Amino acid sequence: MMFKQLSNKGAKITQSIVLIILLLTGISTMPAFALIKSFKKAADGVTFTLDKGLMKVLIRKDDIIEVKYTIFDAFETKSSLVVNNKWLQHPVYQVADGKAEVVITTAKLKVRVNKATNAITYTDLKGNVITGEDSDNKSMTPATIAGISTYNVTTQFTSPTDEALFGLGCHPLDSMSINYKGRNQDLAIKYLTGAIPVMLSTKGYGLMWDNYSASNFYGAEADNTKFKYVSESGKQVDYFFFYGPGFDHIIDLYRTATGKAPMFGKWAYGLFQSQDRYLSEDEILTVKDNYRNNHIPVDVIVQDWYYWDPLPIGSHVMKPERYPHPQKLVDALHQANIHAMISIWPVFGKGTPNYDALDKMGGLTDITWDNVVTHTFDTYYDAHNPKARELYWDQARDSLIKRYGWDAWWIDQCEPDNGALLDARRQSNFSIGKGIDYFNTYSLQHTKGVYEGWRRDIPGKRAFFLVRQSFAGEQRNASTLWSSDIECTFHDFKDQVPQGINACTSGIPYWTSDIGGYHYHWKPADWSQPDKRELFTRWFQFGTFCPIFRIHGKGERAIFSKNWDENTRSILLNFDKLRYRLMPYIYSLAGRVTNDNYTIMRSLAFDYRGDAKVYGIPDQYMFGPAFMVNPVTEQLYTSSDADKKAKARQVYLPAASKWYNFWTGELLDGGQTISAAAPIEIMPLYVKAGSIIPMGPDVEYATEKPNSNIELRIYPGADASFKFYEDENDNYNYEKGQSATFTLNWNDKTHKLSISDTKGHFPGQLKSRTFNVVLVKGAHGSDVALTAKADKVVKYSGKAVAVIL
Numbered sequence: 001m002m003f004k005q006l007s008n009k010g011a012k013i014t015q016s017i018v019l020i021i022l023l024l025t026g027i028s029t030m031p032a033f034a035l036i037k038s039f040k041k042a043a044d045g046v047t048f049t050l051d052k053g054l055m056k057v058l059i060r061k062d063d064i065i066e067v068k069y070t071i072f073d074a075f076e077t078k079s080s081l082v083v084n085n086k087w088l089q090h091p092v093y094q095v096a097d098g099k100a101e102v103v104i105t106t107a108k109l110k111v112r113v114n115k116a117t118n119a120i121t122y123t124d125l126k127g128n129v130i131t132g133e134d135s136d137n138k139s140m141t142p143a144t145i146a147g148i149s150t151y152n153v154t155t156q157f158t159s160p161t162d163e164a165l166f167g168l169g170c171h172p173l174d175s176m177s178i179n180y181k182g183r184n185q186d187l188a189i190k191y192l193t194g195a196i197p198v199m200l201s202t203k204g205y206g207l208m209w210d211n212y213s214a215s216n217f218y219g220a221e222a223d224n225t226k227f228k229y230v231s232e233s234g235k236q237v238d239y240f241f242f243y244g245p246g247f248d249h250i251i252d253l254y255r256t257a258t259g260k261a262p263m264f265g266k267w268a269y270g271l272f273q274s275q276d277r278y279l280s281e282d283e284i285l286t287v288k289d290n291y292r293n294n295h296i297p298v299d300v301i302v303q304d305w306y307y308w309d310p311l312p313i314g315s316h317v318m319k320p321e322r323y324p325h326p327q328k329l330v331d332a333l334h335q336a337n338i339h340a341m342i343s344i345w346p347v348f349g350k351g352t353p354n355y356d357a358l359d360k361m362g363g364l365t366d367i368t369w370d371n372v373v374t375h376t377f378d379t380y381y382d383a384h385n386p387k388a389r390e391l392y393w394d395q396a397r398d399s400l401i402k403r404y405g406w407d408a409w410w411i412d413q414c415e416p417d418n419g420a421l422l423d424a425r426r427q428s429n430f431s432i433g434k435g436i437d438y439f440n441t442y443s444l445q446h447t448k449g450v451y452e453g454w455r456r457d458i459p460g461k462r463a464f465f466l467v468r469q470s471f472a473g474e475q476r477n478a479s480t481l482w483s484s485d486i487e488c489t490f491h492d493f494k495d496q497v498p499q500g501i502n503a504c505t506s507g508i509p510y511w512t513s514d515i516g517g518y519h520y521h522w523k524p525a526d527w528s529q530p531d532k533r534e535l536f537t538r539w540f541q542f543g544t545f546c547p548i549f550r551i552h553g554k555g556e557r558a559i560f561s562k563n564w565d566e567n568t569r570s571i572l573l574n575f576d577k578l579r580y581r582l583m584p585y586i587y588s589l590a591g592r593v594t595n596d597n598y599t600i601m602r603s604l605a606f607d608y609r610g611d612a613k614v615y616g617i618p619d620q621y622m623f624g625p626a627f628m629v630n631p632v633t634e635q636l637y638t639s640s641d642a643d644k645k646a647k648a649r650q651v652y653l654p655a656a657s658k659w660y661n662f663w664t665g666e667l668l669d670g671g672q673t674i675s676a677a678a679p680i681e682i683m684p685l686y687v688k689a690g691s692i693i694p695m696g697p698d699v700e701y702a703t704e705k706p707n708s709n710i711e712l713r714i715y716p717g718a719d720a721s722f723k724f725y726e727d728e729n730d731n732y733n734y735e736k737g738q739s740a741t742f743t744l745n746w747n748d749k750t751h752k753l754s755i756s757d758t759k760g761h762f763p764g765q766l767k768s769r770t771f772n773v774v775l776v777k778g779a780h781g782s783d784v785a786l787t788a789k790a791d792k793v794v795k796y797s798g799k800a801v802a803v804i805l
Contacts, residue, residue: 204245312349
């Protein structure tokens with residue numbers, strides 16, 4: 001009791017000291033609101049002169065607002081690395097000067113600026129609040145980090161209790177949480193930690209912070225009534241506000257600001273076969289033969305790192321003793337209708353001509369990587385230096401890419417990673433400025449260089465880059481983000497599902513993971529063991545419904561592998577065939593990604609934003625407009641208590657739709673949580689009533705057969721529409737208008753299927769095709785295989801046609 005009394009007495013003394021300090025410091029302890037003294041309207045927006053600095057509200061579009069704030073006398077004049085829209089057209093807007101606020105009105109928004117605090121509130125035209133900055137809103141605080149004098153820059157927003165927040169990139173080791181409301185996130189890019197400064201809210205808006213330093217998101221401020229974004233270094237606050245209210249429109253606006261995602265070749269939507277690592281051209285050719293001779297669908301085989309061994313990294317040489325005929329190797333893959341991808345790093349060992357050339361022109365950084373293979377400290381080139389990017393591309397082009405005709409480039413290790421030495425990264429001098437202000441954009445600038453070089457020097461072949469890190473804007477550089485070197489465990493698999501969802505919600509449309517995981521305690525997993533077979537099977541099922549479908553990691557795990565028993569192999573083959581049967585659906589969605597800024601791997605909030613029950617679900621998502629995907633991430637068969645586990649998983653069916661079980665055709669009501677059967681041979685898949693899914697024939701590679709015979713599955717119960725897209729499959733003529741679309745419409749009340757006129761033309765376009773129309777009902781039209789008997793056969797020659805079913 002005496003101890004407790006003393007403790008209370010000590011606490012009172014402490015409180016008194018704090019109170020005295022507060023009284024002495026007075027107003028300096030209060031929020032330092034910046035008052036608006038005056039404002040000036042210009043064509044592009046309104047500039048506010050504050051008693052402490054400047055603020056500018058830029059009207060980029062009727063529904064895109066950029067806000068800049070600084071304590072200095074002028075804003076930075078450097079161009080954004082992320083935003084490539086030049087904003088040459090300025091929308092019409094009005095400004096009204098009120099007693100307490102300035103109101104800026106566009107055709108879609110009202111931007112209300114508080115004169116006393118400069119806090120901005122965004123409302124719709126009826127005055128309904130979309131979101132608002134907190135009264136303690138935008139700030140710049142002096143800081144010394146790694147010996148560098150700088151400013152922390154902060155924005156803070158109010159956040160109602162029923163708001164859900166998504167995006168912020170891919171964080172492979174993160175927990176199962178999907179919603180950032182109420183939690184924090186580190187946004188400093190490093191090994192196994194990503195950052196994309198884009199966030200979407202169920203209140204109908206998106207935010208993007210245009211800052212490239214290490215940052216943090218705090219999602220539970222003031223008892224979970226606020227959130228804030230803090231960047232460790234900057235000379236101004238700079239963020240974009242996007243008004244949806246739908247998620248699709250928010251992503252459309254984000255890509256309007258930062259660039260469209262180009263089309264990949266059709267082959268890139270098929271299966272990638274990769275392994276760490278193939279050691280010779282003979283091994284790669286054996287893999288090719290095993291896939292083709294066993295008639296297993298595949299489109300890409302990958303040569304991973306250290307094909308240059310024992311030469312230093314960055315030599316860009318395929319060691320002749322193991323790869324005596326690089327050109328013949330690539331040619332042999334092409335002759336088998338398989339594309340070839342190769343790993344090339346942004347890191348250089350000393351003693352190579354490439355290192356020396358970059359060093360001589362000032363194109364190297366002082367950031368080094370402790371090479372896990374050679375234990376040398378190898379050097380990153382300066383991807384922020386335009387001349388270094390050009391030389392880097394020239395070296396890779398002439399040594400490997402164009403020289404031998406590789407089709408795709410695996411861009412590994414582009415954080416840049418230097419282990420725990422983050423201060424050394426901060427202190428590094430890039431050509432553009434200090435690392436502290438720029439290292440989050442390393443992969444953005446690296447992919448910019450290789451994409452621009454590819455487009456100029458390899459004009460007839462679409463670029464594809466598999467990248468270990470991504471940042472806002474990187475979608476325009478033909479980049480696919482993969483979730484790095486995760487482990488071969490169910491725990492890591494479980495973590496990947498929400499990370500893929502949030503990466504795509506951040507505006508990056510193409511995401512993938514190493515199916516099966518990359519390593520097991522840094523060694524190959526024993527894939528012949530039952531638990532690893534179960535893990536790989538479940539991960540492969542998930543991978544089938546990711547934007548990019550890719551096997552990779554340590555240990556032999558190709559579908560033909562002897563590690564698989566026949567039951568496992570048959571399951572893998574069934575999902576592989578399903579992926580290829582869905583190629584007309586997937587490629588059409590890819591066309592929408594490029595032309596309409598669409599998102600394929602969709603958080604449930606894209607389509608069911610009004611259903612609060614979806615906000616916290618981390619492991620369900622839509623794959624295009626039709627499929628709801630429900631990965632099985634629990635070890636149901638080979639855990640120690642497997643005999644007690646039901647072979648099922650809980651699935652929430654959103655209330656706004658009815659749902660068909662893809663495997664059985666059973667129709668279920670939405671608005672309920674069900675125990676969905678999940679035997680090892682299936683992953684629960686549900687199709688939204690009111691869907692049209694075009695399915696192609698069985699093929700062994702993406703372009704083996706034209707879309708001349710399509711099984712058109714219609715899932716009745718609501719009206720449906722689907723835009724079918726085609727082009728030449730692999731060149732950039734689509735950018736010149738050489739592509740074609742037609743729209744399939746289903747009227748559920750009249751049971752009428754209408755097919756529009758074809759719009760557009762391209763060389764090799766089909767003049768006629770057959771639709772085998774299947775009205776799904778129970779087992780009829782369910783599962784993977786071709787439906788035995790169509791309900792209607794429709795001949796289509798590009799002119800509008802309608803049929804009643």
